[in-house]
Amino acid sequence: MSRERQAVERARKAFLTGRSKPLDYRIGQLKSLQRFVVERQKDISDALKKDLNKSKLGTPLYETLGLEGEILLAVNKLAEWAAPRPVEKNLLTLSDQVFIQPEPLGVVLIIGAWNYPWAVTIQPLIGAIAAGNAAVVKPSEVSAHTSKVMEELLPLYLDKEMYPVVTGGVPETQELLKQRFDHIFYTGNSTVGKLVMEAASRHLTPVTLELGGKSPCYIDKDCDITIACRRITWGKYTNCGQTCIAPDYILSPTVLRDVKPDAKVMQEEIFGPLLPIITVSGVDDAIRFINEREKPLALYVFSQDNKTSSGGVLANDCLVHFSVSALPFGGVGNSGMGSYHGKFGFDQLSHLRGCLIKKLGMEGVNQMRYPPHTAKKLDWARFFILKQVDVARVGRMAMLALLAVIAAVVLQVRIKKNNRALHANCVQ
Numbered sequence: 001m002s003r004e005r006q007a008v009e010r011a012r013k014a015f016l017t018g019r020s021k022p023l024d025y026r027i028g029q030l031k032s033l034q035r036f037v038v039e040r041q042k043d044i045s046d047a048l049k050k051d052l053n054k055s056k057l058g059t060p061l062y063e064t065l066g067l068e069g070e071i072l073l074a075v076n077k078l079a080e081w082a083a084p085r086p087v088e089k090n091l092l093t094l095s096d097q098v099f100i101q102p103e104p105l106g107v108v109l110i111i112g113a114w115n116y117p118w119a120v121t122i123q124p125l126i127g128a129i130a131a132g133n134a135a136v137v138k139p140s141e142v143s144a145h146t147s148k149v150m151e152e153l154l155p156l157y158l159d160k161e162m163y164p165v166v167t168g169g170v171p172e173t174q175e176l177l178k179q180r181f182d183h184i185f186y187t188g189n190s191t192v193g194k195l196v197m198e199a200a201s202r203h204l205t206p207v208t209l210e211l212g213g214k215s216p217c218y219i220d221k222d223c224d225i226t227i228a229c230r231r232i233t234w235g236k237y238t239n240c241g242q243t244c245i246a247p248d249y250i251l252s253p254t255v256l257r258d259v260k261p262d263a264k265v266m267q268e269e270i271f272g273p274l275l276p277i278i279t280v281s282g283v284d285d286a287i288r289f290i291n292e293r294e295k296p297l298a299l300y301v302f303s304q305d306n307k308t309s310s311g312g313v314l315a316n317d318c319l320v321h322f323s324v325s326a327l328p329f330g331g332v333g334n335s336g337m338g339s340y341h342g343k344f345g346f347d348q349l350s351h352l353r354g355c356l357i358k359k360l361g362m363e364g365v366n367q368m369r370y371p372p373h374t375a376k377k378l379d380w381a382r383f384f385i386l387k388q389v390d391v392a393r394v395g396r397m398a399m400l401a402l403l404a405v406i407a408a409v410v411l412q413v414r415i416k417k418n419n420r421a422l423h424a425n426c427v428q
């Protein structure tokens, strides 16, 4: 049996014990992960220095502070996220319990990319742990030192049966993809994303695909060009331009140098320190240009615009939307599917189970659905199913009516009592 298959089987066996379900276990694992990030900061930054020449201080800023924030949030909010979520009732379910119960999915496969290997591999793991899943973690072989640190040190902190790290390259990832998972969370390029989805389809496994693409950046006439240039330059050249949401090309009315739309540099994601500038005649031309192409992961606008489609949109800055846990992060179309960060990560890796708990009484209400079907029953069904009633408002009104009745009764009793006292005084 291959090493990859063994890891998956062990993770499934661990999941089936049910120990990842209680919130205390999940919080314990999240806190251990937090300890790992803090205590092993040096191992993490040394590996990143060797892999990608990232600086010692850049590592916390771009890779691990975000992880710490996400872990803290999950620890603080887990009870709320995992609790049953009551939903609006209709007339047919007035006396029932109707709610959504987030449930763990099972065993999740997390495949990470090399460019921010901690941020994009461990962040999905936080969602997987919080949601009560087991997870097989496959870091990128390109960032090999990081991969080794994950393989050697993570098991010292986490439940190693439940969260195994499997290292290796394409053959190992392909072997993993042959196994049955309950969800696959892949971060990387769109070409491999299609292979991942194809492999997942064999087991009807749902996927989250965090892909890349050409994120456009539109600069309007009216913006402060000095600030725009500083922010765009930072967004583009951070990590040598190897950021999934780096502005890929600029659409600018004050153009210095033109790039033809059919040039090679405009056909594929650049993922490097090149920044083509395209001449457009104005905002409508820019929108047309963007909409004619694949849906990008991010859209940067240094002005006002909401007429285009992209994974995310950010006005007057670059990259920082990635750090906001309250925003869903993910692509659309060619830039991916599904989203995560904060509660979105928890929901993405949960089964949101619809629950309706009925009592065995009140059977009379159900007569309209039992045969024989009659026109009268259908009329009742039409009323119960189609009548749009604000059940909460009806409930409030019923409560008010009840209070009014109680107040009237109390008042009447008081009046009677007073009358009796008055009568007694008069008699005396």
Ligand SMILES: NC(=O)c1ccc[n+]([C@@H]2O[C@H](COP(=O)([O-])OP(=O)(O)OC[C@H]3O[C@@H](n4cnc5c(N)ncnc54)[C@H](O)[C@@H]3O)[C@@H](O)[C@H]2O)c1
Pocket (backbone or CB within 6 Å): 111, 112, 113, 114, 115, 116, 120, 138, 139, 140, 141, 142, 168, 169, 170, 173, 174, 187, 188, 189, 190, 192, 195, 210, 211, 212, 213, 243, 244, 245, 269, 271, 297, 331, 336
């Ligand atoms: N949306 C995001 O959050 C995000 C984050 C980082 C990177 N990206 C995108 O990822 C891309 C860069 O990463 P990459 O793709 O070069 O990363 P990569 O080479 O590290 O590959 C990612 C993973 O895919 C696996 N893989 C590669 N080829 C495979 C194959 N043929 N079959 C099965 N598995 C295979 C690798 O083992 C690795 O674990 C860019 O397009 C970037 O925009 C997106």
Ligand SMILES: CCCCCCCCCC=O
Pocket (backbone or CB within 6 Å): 061, 062, 115, 116, 119, 120, 242, 243, 244, 245, 319, 320, 322, 323
């Ligand atoms: C402070 C801003 C943090 C930006 C981190 C960007 C990570 C992107 C991951 C995709 O490549």
